Amino acid sequence: MDAIRTENLTRRFGNTVAVDRLSFSVAEGELFGLVGPDGAGKTTTMRLLTAIMDPTSGDAWVAGCHTVREEAAIKDSIGYVSQRFGLYQDLTVSENMNFYADIYGVPRRDRTEKIDRLLAFSNLAPFKQRLAGNLSGGMKQKLGLACALIHTPKVLFLDEPTNGVDPVSRRDFWRILYQLVRERVTIFISTAYLDEAERCTRLALLHRGRLLALGTPGEVKQLMRGAILELRTSDARRAAVLLRKELPDCTVGLYGDRIHMVTSEPDATKASATAVLQGAAIAITVVRQVPPTLDDVFVSVLAQAEVGARHE
Amino acid sequence: MLVKEFIHIFRDPKMKAVIFLVPVIQSMIFGYAVTTDVKHVATAVFDLDNSQASRELVARFVRSGYFDVVARVQNEGQVRVLLDRGRARAVLRFNQGFEREMLAGRTARLQVLLDGADSNSAGIVLEYSARIAAEFSRTVLIERSARLAGAFRPPGGVDLQARAWFNENLESRNFYVPGVIAILVMLITLMLTSMAVVREKEVGTMEQILVTPITPGEFIAGKTLPFALIGFVDVIVITAIAVFWFEVPIRGNLLLLFLATALYLMTTLGIGLFISTISQTQQQAMMSTFFFYMPAILLSGFIFPIANMPESIQWLTYLNPLRYFLIVIRGIFLKGIGISVLWPQLLALAVMGLLTLRAAAGRFHKTMA
Numbered sequence: 001m002d003a004i005r006t007e008n009l010t011r012r013f014g015n016t017v018a019v020d021r022l023s024f025s026v027a028e029g030e031l032f033g034l035v036g037p038d039g040a041g042k043t044t045t046m047r048l049l050t051a052i053m054d055p056t057s058g059d060a061w062v063a064g065c066h067t068v069r070e071e072a073a074i075k076d077s078i079g080y081v082s083q084r085f086g087l088y089q090d091l092t093v094s095e096n097m098n099f100y101a102d103i104y105g106v107p108r109r110d111r112t113e114k115i116d117r118l119l120a121f122s123n124l125a126p127f128k129q130r131l132a133g134n135l136s137g138g139m140k141q142k143l144g145l146a147c148a149l150i151h152t153p154k155v156l157f158l159d160e161p162t163n164g165v166d167p168v169s170r171r172d173f174w175r176i177l178y179q180l181v182r183e184r185v186t187i188f189i190s191t192a193y194l195d196e197a198e199r200c201t202r203l204a205l206l207h208r209g210r211l212l213a214l215g216t217p218g219e220v221k222q223l224m225r226g227a228i229l230e231l232r233t234s235d236a237r238r239a240a241v242l243l244r245k246e247l248p249d250c251t252v253g254l255y256g257d258r259i260h261m262v263t264s265e266p267d268a269t270k271a272s273a274t275a276v277l278q279g280a281a282i283a284i285t286v287v288r289q290v291p292p293t294l295d296d297v298f299v300s301v302l303a304q305a306e307v308g309a310r311h312e
Numbered sequence: 313m314l315v316k317e318f319i320h321i322f323r324d325p326k327m328k329a330v331i332f333l334v335p336v337i338q339s340m341i342f343g344y345a346v347t348t349d350v351k352h353v354a355t356a357v358f359d360l361d362n363s364q365a366s367r368e369l370v371a372r373f374v375r376s377g378y379f380d381v382v383a384r385v386q387n388e389g390q391v392r393v394l395l396d397r398g399r400a401r402a403v404l405r406f407n408q409g410f411e412r413e414m415l416a417g418r419t420a421r422l423q424v425l426l427d428g429a430d431s432n433s434a435g436i437v438l439e440y441s442a443r444i445a446a447e448f449s450r451t452v453l454i455e456r457s458a459r460l461a462g463a464f465r466p467p468g469g470v471d472l473q474a475r476a477w478f479n480e481n482l483e484s485r486n487f488y489v490p491g492v493i494a495i496l497v498m499l500i501t502l503m504l505t506s507m508a509v510v511r512e513k514e515v516g517t518m519e520q521i522l523v524t525p526i527t528p529g530e531f532i533a534g535k536t537l538p539f540a541l542i543g544f545v546d547v548i549v550i551t552a553i554a555v556f557w558f559e560v561p562i563r564g565n566l567l568l569l570f571l572a573t574a575l576y577l578m579t580t581l582g583i584g585l586f587i588s589t590i591s592q593t594q595q596q597a598m599m600s601t602f603f604f605y606m607p608a609i610l611l612s613g614f615i616f617p618i619a620n621m622p623e624s625i626q627w628l629t630y631l632n633p634l635r636y637f638l639i640v641i642r643g644i645f646l647k648g649i650g651i652s653v654l655w656p657q658l659l660a661l662a663v664m665g666l667l668t669l670r671a672a673a674g675r676f677h678k679t680m681a
Contacts, residue, residue, distance in 0.1 A: 052522045075525040086520030103524045147520075157523075 001064055003028045003155050003186035004049060008058035011044050011209075018044040020209035021058065026188060026202070028154075031181050033200030034190040035294075037302070041209040042190040043083060046159045049188065050080045063154045076104070079148030083159040085140045087147060089133030093124055096132050097147055104151035118146040122176060138169025145176065156180065158189040162196065174199065194294040205301060212301050217294060224292045224300055226264040231273065232257060232286040239282050246276045251303045253296065260290075262300045331504075331542055332549070335496050339550045342492040343485060343558045350436045356383040356400035358391055363411035369422065369448050370404060378440045391425065401427045402437055414452065486561065489554045490645040491614045493547060494637050497573070498580045501543045502605060505584025506597040508535045509676070514594060528673040536581045536669070543577045544570070554645075563648030572640045572654070575661035579633035582668025589675035608634045636660045 004026040011019040019041045026032040034042050047053040049060055051067040051074050060067045063077040087096045097115045106114065119125040122142040127135065132143060141161050148156060158177075162170045174196070177187055189200065197203050198217050205213035205220065213220050233239045240254040243261065250269060251262040263269040266289050277284055292300075355373065359366050373379040382400055385391055394400040403425040414420040424441045426434045512518040521531070551569070554560045583604060591597035610616065611625065612634035618626055629635045636657040643649045651658070 047519075050523045052519060072525060072527075075523060078523065080520065080523040082516065082519045084516035084519070086516050088517055089515070100524070103521075103526050105525075144520075 001028065002026060002061070003030065004032070004060070004062050004188060006049075006058065006060040009045075009048060009055050009060050010057045011041075011048055011053065012056045017209050019048060019055075022206075022209075022211055024204055024211065024214055026186060028186050029181060029184045031177065031187045031189070031199070031201045033197045033203045034188065034206060035192070035194065035197045035203055035298070036190075036206035038192065039208075040206040042206060043159055044209075045206070046080075046082075046157055046188075046190060050078060050157050051075065076151070077154045078157060079151070079153035079155075080157045081141065081144040081148050081159065081161050083161075083163060085132075085144060087132050087140070087144060090131060092129050092131055093119070093135070093143055094128045096143065097150060100147045100150050106151055114150065118149055121179070122146045123172065136166075136169075138165045138172070141165055141169070141173060142176070145173070149180075153185070155186045155188065158187065160190055160192060162191065162193065170196075194298060198294055205298065207302055207305050210305075212305055213297075221292050221294065221297050224262075224297045226262050226300075227266045228290050228292050228296050229261040229263055229266055229269055229273070230286070230288055230290045231259040231261065231277075231284060233259065233277060234283040234285070238280070239277055242276060242280055242282070243273060247272060251300050253299045255295065260296055260299075262296060262303075331500065331546070335500065335546045335550055336553065338496055339489070339492050339553050340557070342496075343489050343554070350433045350440075351378055352380045353378055353402050353433075353437050354382045354400045355379040356385050356391065356394050356403045357381055358385045358403055358405040360408045361406040361410035363406075365411040365414055365420070365452075366406040369406075369445070372444050372448055373404065373441070376440065376444055378437070395425065395427055398427065401433070402441070404441075485558060486646060487642065488614075489558050489560045490641045491638055493550045493554065494576070494612075494634055494641055495609055495614060496550060497543050497546050497577070498608065498634060499605060500546055501539050501577060501580040502584045502587075502601050503598075504539045504542065505535065505581050506587040506591070506601045507594055508539070509585060509588035510591045510594050510597045513592065528676045531676060532585060532669060532673045535585060539581055539584075540574070540577045543580070544573060547573050560645060562645050564644030565650060568651060568654070569641065569644050572637065572644070572658060572661070575658055575665055576633060576637040576640075578665025579661055579668055582665055582670075582672055583633075585672035586668055586675060589672055608632050611635070612638055614638060630660075633661055633664050 002025040004024075006022050006024055009019060009022040010017065022045065034045060036042050044053070048055050049062055049067065051062070051071045054068055062074050065073040065077070067074060088099070091099065094115065097118070098111070101111050101115065116125070119128060122145060124139060124142055124146060127139065132140065135143060145158075145161070162173055165173065177189070181187060189196075191197055200217065202216050203214070203220050204211055213223050215222075231239070236254060236257045236259055240252055240259050243250070243259065244252045247261075247269065249263075253260045253262075261269060261273065270287055274284060274287065357370055359370070370381065374381055379402065383390075383394060385394065385403075391403050391405070395403065405423040405425060407421060407423070410420045410422070422445055424438065426437055428434045509518070512521065547570075551562070555562050584601070587597055587600045587604070591600060611618075611621070611629045611632050613629070614634070618629050618635065621629070640654050640657045640661075643654055
């Protein structure tokens with residue numbers, strides 16, 4: 001049975017379509033990533049699937065229950081960590097956990113044991129008595145996760161959980177997620193970080209409410225048309241501006257001091273790019289063809305979508 | 313849910329002060345300040361006659377306890393200045409020949425100039441003055457008749473013997489202090505509940521609550537019960553102040569008062585929650601609360617008698633829970649009447665309470681969408 005299934009799921013806000021005819025399914029035990037730029041409709045999709053919001057049209061099933069008709073049943077089998085810290089800042093860590101244990105009706109007998117286990121699991125045990133408002137960003141997210149797991153949900157929804165969290169906490173957070181996947185929990189995570197997307201078993205690329213790509217990270221990378229040319233130069237910023245102007249057929253992306261150019265003819269592009277930069281007296285240290293990263297795929301697929309949208 | 317709300321309230325020391333100290337302070341202040349008794353009216357005397365009769369009449373004004381002579385003036389200009397500056401609220405003016413006219417058996421004129429800006433007090437002062445003057449002229453009449461005819465007895469008039477029931481001394485405090493209980497409790501419960509749901513929306517905790525299997529009923533109960541309890545404690549505190557400090561008599565059944573309070577709190581909490589569910593921010597909730605609260609007080613009969621209002625507005629007051637609770641609370645305090653008389657009011661409160669709470673729970677259902 002699929003943990004999540006959607007059919008033409010659509011949500012409008014007035015004239016804007018936040019989620020546009022989304023159809024996909026997530027198998028049980030998958031770590032599924034929803035990737036897309038800000039405003040792509042990730043949070044709306046999350047809200048539709050967690051039955052906080054009703055779709056304008058289309059259907060969705062989570063853990064075998066319909067999100068509109070069987071709303072109440074869904075809520076017992078899902079956990080949700082929202083983008084914004086959704087717990088009570090003026091309650092302590094253990095008060096927050098007890099509160100959610102109450103709401104989910106976790107029996108009192110196993111409660112203490114369960115809370116202790118989750119706290120240990122998330123390394124929060126030493127901070128039990130601390131007010132949630134005084135935790136660091138990473139710890140807050142871990143507490144959110146711990147509270148969302150209090151009733152052992154079958155499907156866990158995470159809406160950009162590591163946004164603004166330091167790298168160490170992020171790694172910690174992912175360690176917990178892997179642990180959960182081993183316990184057969186289905187995880188549906190949205191993120192704008194592509195290195196995180198790379199860790200998912202499968203991905204959906206969302207843009208303007210539409211599904212642009214769906215598959216394993218490897219499959220999504222196959223969608224890449226053309227090759228990637230990586231350039232390192234003395235002045236990456238100026239070089240990128242120049243290349244965008246002079247070679248409009250290529251998609252130019254700037255990653256720190258590196259420039260990635262997407263091109264169908266790597267050799268010809270290499271020659272013309274070198275010429276352009278030499279003309280502007282920018283020194284090139286490295287030019288080489290590299291395998292595409294998700295970032296590249298992302299940029300190129302989005303660019304294609306933009307072009308497509310303009311033609312419509 | 314319940315425990316959590318209590319923790320919210322008690323973890324914030326400022327909140328504690330607001331909930332328990334403010335009602336005490338306000339009921340003290342209102343108990344003293346909210347009164348329509350007019351006493352010690354600053355009075356100026358403009359006596360051009362300066363006779364025995366005029367002095368006697370002024371003395372009667374002073375003896376009544378309602379008037380304090382604060383100035384004696386000699387000319388019109390000074391009268392103006394005193395009234396303009398509010399140094400005197402009333403001026404007693406005797407023209408030259410006041411006593412002579414009186415002795416000659418003609419009607420002597422006493423002019424009372426009032427600061428009519430506060431029409432209510434001016435009306436009361438006018439009434440006092442009329443009574444004092446009437447009594448004075450009656451005495452003079454009796455004396456004169458006696459002197460003229462020796463054994464002549466004046467014709468028997470009608471002696472009006474008015475008795476005010478329930479509030480024998482017509483002390484406005486007895487009327488207003490029970491009302492203060494009603495308005496303070498309304499303010500506190502409205503504020504607390506109207507903030508309750510909006511705060512969760514603003515902070516972002518609402519979203520987290522919505523994904524849980526909690527039902528609207530449970531949520532609303534969690535949000536109302538703590539505030540209802542606080543409301544109760546406040547009622548008890550203010551009632552104690554009213555009875556023991558202001559010595560307002562309480563003649564009715566305390567249990568009935570608590571029952572009425574419970575019903576009344578249902579309405580205020582319901583309205584507060586409803587405001588909370590339709591508002592997006594705490595400011596909006598605050599504004600809406602005052603939008604409701606001000607007319608609720610003005611149209612409740614707390615200050616202005618409902619019977620004096622235009623009929624269309626009187627209809628409007630039937631929608632006001634405060635109107636019913638004021639009747640109940642005043643009835644219990646002053647008249648000592650029971651449920652046999654007050655049941656229509658109690659029923660109205662119960663119906664309103666259930667409706668508003670229902671509406672709030674209904675609104676809660678899909679606040680996100």
